[in-house]
Amino acid sequence: MPLFTFKHPEFVNEGRVREVLKKVDIDHDGNLNKKELQEAARQLGAFNGAWRAFRAINHADANNDGLISGEEQEELVKYLLSKYKT
Ligand SMILES: [Ca+2]
Numbered sequence: 568m569p570l571f572t573f574k575h576p577e578f579v580n581e582g583r584v585r586e587v588l589k590k591v592d593i594d595h596d597g598n599l600n601k602k603e604l605q606e607a608a609r610q611l612g613a614f615n616g617a618w619r620a621f622r623a624i625n626h627a628d629a630n631n632d633g634l635i636s637g638e639e640q641e642e643l644v645k646y647l648l649s650k651y652k653t
């Protein structure tokens with residue numbers, strides 16, 4: 568069971584999002600690919616499934632290389648928080 572759901576958006580804060588994004592960088596290349604982002608989605612429990620991960624990638628992936636790099640992750644954090652803040 569995910570710890571965080573839409574029913575408890577107060578648990579999805581900036582620190583939590585950054586922590587999860589760091590944790591899901593499984594190959595430690597500093598970028599998040601689609602698979603890693605899906606894992607982040609799962610751990611946050613805030614946006615379920617591939618479709619939402621895809622939307623988040625499309626939004627944050629400024630150079631369209633399919634990876635969310637360091638700079639783009641800032642945008643991703645903002646995007647997630649704008650979606651899920653109370
Ligand atoms: Ca990675």
Ligand SMILES: [Ca+2]
Pocket residue numbers: 628629630631632633634635636639
């Ligand atoms: Ca990119």
